[in-house]
Amino acid sequence: MQLTISADNPLEWVALQANLVPVPLLHAQIMPVISKAVLEAADKGVFDAVAEGHSTAAAVAQTCQLNPKATRELLGLLTALGYFAYKNETFALTRMARKWTLKHEPESVYGMMLFNNRVVWPWLEKLGNYLQTGEGIHYHDHLNAEQWNYYQQAMVAASGSEAKEFGRRAPVSRAMKNGQPTQMLDIGGSHGQHSVALCKRYAGLSSKILDLPAAIEQAAPLLARLGMGDRVRHVPGNALTDDFGEAQYDFVLMSSLAHHFTPEQNADVARRVAHALKPGGIYIVNEFIRPETGATPELVGSSTDLFYGLTSTAGNYSISEIQAWQRDAGLRVGKVVTYRTLPGRAMVVGIK
Numbered sequence: 001m002q003l004t005i006s007a008d009n010p011l012e013w014v015a016l017q018a019n020l021v022p023v024p025l026l027h028a029q030i031m032p033v034i035s036k037a038v039l040e041a042a043d044k045g046v047f048d049a050v051a052e053g054h055s056t057a058a059a060v061a062q063t064c065q066l067n068p069k070a071t072r073e074l075l076g077l078l079t080a081l082g083y084f085a086y087k088n089e090t091f092a093l094t095r096m097a098r099k100w101t102l103k104h105e106p107e108s109v110y111g112m113m114l115f116n117n118r119v120v121w122p123w124l125e126k127l128g129n130y131l132q133t134g135e136g137i138h139y140h141d142h143l144n145a146e147q148w149n150y151y152q153q154a155m156v157a158a159s160g161s162e163a164k165e166f167g168r169r170a171p172v173s174r175a176m177k178n179g180q181p182t183q184m185l186d187i188g189g190s191h192g193q194h195s196v197a198l199c200k201r202y203a204g205l206s207s208k209i210l211d212l213p214a215a216i217e218q219a220a221p222l223l224a225r226l227g228m229g230d231r232v233r234h235v236p237g238n239a240l241t242d243d244f245g246e247a248q249y250d251f252v253l254m255s256s257l258a259h260h261f262t263p264e265q266n267a268d269v270a271r272r273v274a275h276a277l278k279p280g281g282i283y284i285v286n287e288f289i290r291p292e293t294g295a296t297p298e299l300v301g302s303s304t305d306l307f308y309g310l311t312s313t314a315g316n317y318s319i320s321e322i323q324a325w326q327r328d329a330g331l332r333v334g335k336v337v338t339y340r341t342l343p344g345r346a347m348v349v350g351i352k
């Protein structure tokens, strides 16, 4: 999957081929407006207002307490982006918008849009500084309680559809020659959606979600909503310093946390995980993947790489880098599982 500028007709195609289209102008002028418009529309309740039947620009403006002229402009852009269908002065949500933008739809990315609008957007101002210094903002060290809440809600939104595929396809059974898995550790597991998906697949499995205390405070109600009771529970701690125990777990997951850690920290986590795994147990690093040097760059992997550099000074890693941590920790490298529903993302598997 790529986000590309594509031609609508043969003449535009020729213009693109002949390098007559100022592509950087589109990136520089159009893309930032698109992103901010989508974020503000979600934040101001525009998608939900249309879903509730406020279908003209005037009605949306009144419901969301917005300026009517500005609202018409916003709805125009969102229609061009495929969020609305427009006919006879009225706007209707498209199938895409209905599934992904509304506050209470199960797979909606609304939580991520709120986090990006209210917390992340100001961080992007600091990208220039990051490029000059290489020093990111290390946000885990200074979020306030409200920002932690937006962050944890965003993680639910970001991983809702992934967790389903993870639950179906995580290659746990490969190592489970001696029966069903019973003990799982989910490092940086936040809301617990990955743990819950796997516990639903294996009736005898329980999971401990190790996360920072400030995260757990906000994530606890999100986990409770999933109704798994004691089978999936939070344990406050720090993955960088905690002892994970010895030969306790059939399965350890670290999803979307390696990109916040340096290579040395990740290697150290892998050593402690290897110690904590039972023989035959599995360690999955679930991550956005940086393409190998020389491979064609892919948009999701490379933009998240820069984003995690900015936000944590770390970034994405290639499959071979992740496998090297697992090998150095004494694990055998298993088959890499790439996601069908998310480009640039994979489960990198180590087996004890």
Ligand SMILES: C[S@@+](CC[C@H](N)C(=O)[O-])C[C@H]1O[C@@H](n2cnc3c(N)ncnc32)[C@H](O)[C@@H]1O
Residues within 6 Å of the ligand: 140, 155, 156, 158, 159, 187, 188, 189, 190, 191, 210, 211, 212, 215, 237, 238, 239, 240, 254, 255, 256, 257, 260
């Ligand atoms: C990007 S989120 C990923 C959440 C979830 N695993 C997922 O894939 O959706 C990273 C999580 O790791 C947690 N985290 C960050 N640093 C940590 C640390 N040193 N020890 C434990 N958890 C940490 C954060 O609080 C957050 O919940």
